[in-house]
Amino acid sequence: MHRSRSQQVVVALVLSAAFLAADLCATESLRVADSLSVGFATTDITPRWDGERPVYLAGYMPGRRAEGVHDPLAARGIVFRHRERKLAFVSVDLIGLQMETVDRIRKELKDYDHVTVASTHNHSGPDVIGIWGKSFLRRGVDDEYLRKVVRSVVECVRLAEQKLEQVRGRFGTATDEKLLHDSRLPIVTDPTIRVLEFTRVSDGAPAGLLVQWSCHPESLRSSNRQLTADFPAAVVATLEKRRRCPVVYFSGAVGGLMAPPHQLQVGDRALQRGTWEFCRAYGERVAELALQAVRQASPLSLTPLRFCAERILVPVRNPWYRAARLTGVVRRKSYAWTGDPLERGRPMKLLHATRIGAIESEVGYWQLGELGLALIPGELYPELLEGKIDSPAEADYPDAPREPSIKQTLPTRQWMLAGLANDEIGYLIPARQWDARPPFAYGKRTSQYGEINSCGPDSARIVLESLARCTDSVTKAVLAKQ
Numbered sequence: 109m110h111r112s113r114s115q116q117v118v119v120a121l122v123l124s125a126a127f128l129a130a131d132l133c134a135t136e137s138l139r140v141a142d143s144l145s146v147g148f149a150t151t152d153i154t155p156r157w158d159g160e161r162p163v164y165l166a167g168y169m170p171g172r173r174a175e176g177v178h179d180p181l182a183a184r185g186i187v188f189r190h191r192e193r194k195l196a197f198v199s200v201d202l203i204g205l206q207m208e209t210v211d212r213i214r215k216e217l218k219d220y221d222h223v224t225v226a227s228t229h230n231h232s233g234p235d236v237i238g239i240w241g242k243s244f245l246r247r248g249v250d251d252e253y254l255r256k257v258v259r260s261v262v263e264c265v266r267l268a269e270q271k272l273e274q275v276r277g278r279f280g281t282a283t284d285e286k287l288l289h290d291s292r293l294p295i296v297t298d299p300t301i302r303v304l305e306f307t308r309v310s311d312g313a314p315a316g317l318l319v320q321w322s323c324h325p326e327s328l329r330s331s332n333r334q335l336t337a338d339f340p341a342a343v344v345a346t347l348e349k350r351r352r353c354p355v356v357y358f359s360g361a362v363g364g365l366m367a368p369p370h371q372l373q374v375g376d377r378a379l380q381r382g383t384w385e386f387c388r389a390y391g392e393r394v395a396e397l398a399l400q401a402v403r404q405a406s407p408l409s410l411t412p413l414r415f416c417a418e419r420i421l422v423p424v425r426n427p428w429y430r431a432a433r434l435t436g437v438v439r440r441k442s443y444a445w446t447g448d449p450l451e452r453g454r455p456m457k458l459l460h461a462t463r464i465g466a467i468e469s470e471v472g473y474w475q476l477g478e479l480g481l482a483l484i485p486g487e488l489y490p491e492l493l494e495g496k497i498d499s500p501a502e503a504d505y506p507d508a509p510r511e512p513s514i515k516q517t518l519p520t521r522q523w524m525l526a527g528l529a530n531d532e533i534g535y536l537i538p539a540r541q542w543d544a545r546p547p548f549a550y551g552k553r554t555s556q557y558g559e560i561n562s563c564g565p566d567s568a569r570i571v572l573e574s575l576a577r578c579t580d581s582v583t584k585a586v587l588a589k590q
């Protein structure tokens with residue numbers, strides 16, 4: 109049975125009813141009563157490791173069995189409350205939690221208007237997708253561990269809610285191109301760290317930080333066999349110590365492919381990527397950049413809280429992804445592809461896994477007063493932030509329509525972007541840069557890495573057009589109220 113478009117699209121759009129009255133509140137006491145409250149919490153999601161029951165590390169290639177725990181993995185969350193509205197944002201030290209798991213988390217948090225769970229894209233955490241088991245044909249996910257993640261994320265939100273306190277916000281950015289390495293041409297990175305700082309209304313003390321940086325947590329390379337949160341652990345530890353407040357770190361546009369540089373100069377020593385020393389030093393360097401952003405931050409209004417989330421269908425054109433479903437390595441519902449990202453087709457049986465089906469995912473947009481937050485369910489190429497898309501003639505679709513850029517789409521001057529938010533559907537590559545067939549662009553003899561981990565050349569467009577509908581819905585609803 110096909111459902112109608114109106115049934116399919118889940119668009120939740122929110123405006124505080126008395127929003128316009130806010131400006132009329134003349135006294136400071138009334139303003140305080142109307143201010144935003146936030147609460148932070150952290151819970152542990154380190155898998156149980158005893159040396160006997162295998163834990164397979166996600167990322168790179170299958171068969172990376174963990175040999176110990178170097179440092180704990182965490183779920184770090186923040187809850188926002190303004191009047192009757194409640195939003196929760198949790199960042200997890202995992203490669204990419206799937207939509208189905210996020211839906212299970214949301215079932216336990218039905219009193220929230222929207223819950224976002226974003227993954228840092230950690231390449232030294234347990235497999236939560238399936239493709240990194242003992243071999244290409246063996247599922248690497250421990251379902252008991254996934255249940256623990258669901259419980260811990262829910263607990264994180266509940267604990268954060270108990271710590272709600274009234275805050276003011278400041279937003280700042282800082283840039284350092286030397287802290288990123290782009291291994292795929294063209295060279296386009298997003299070397300800007302974006303930091304939202306909260307201070308308590310009661311005494312002006314730091315209440316917490318939200319930090320967005322766009323880099324694969326791959327400072328340890330593929331030879332690592334220890335469970336670790338990678339460099340984000342050092343970012344968080346450094347900032348919590350220096351600012352004496354909780355920190356939620358999350359990843360932005362990490363596609364295309366954003367990784368730490370091969371080496372880092374610390375004093376007269378050149379630390380090499382792939383070592384624990386490098387991992388810590390790189391995290392500390394990113395934390396220093398975040399502190400620079402805090403020093404440059406300016407106050408901004410963070411209310412009212414608005415959001416929009418849209419369910420979309422994304423066709424899986426990638427034969428490897430389809431094979432992973434056929435072998436049971438990845439367990440994910442698939443629907444007949446209707447050609448319309450807003451229309452869900454019939455559920456596809458496993459027998460039909462070789463045909464092109466579509467997976468259901470979600471794109472979202474939060475607008476916290478003057479700050480926009482894009483929620484992107486995969487690894488966005490940074491080219492798509494400002495539309496710096498290359499069109500090499502040798503690529504497969506040099507005349508494909510350009511995707512709407514993030515900058516063009518977001519209505520706010522200040523913004524953040526959460527990649528791998530609520531899902532991980534792979535790389536979101538500009539169609540004009542899709543280059544899987546010879547001849548290859550930039551004089552390459554083989555295809556550059558990327559397409560093999562993407563649903564298809566149209567997935568970026570589907571996601572970004574959905575984001576544009578979300579921002580439009582929020583903007584139009586605001587205008588309608590004025």
Ligand SMILES: [Zn+2]
Nearest residue numbers: 229324362487
């Ligand atoms: Zn990746």
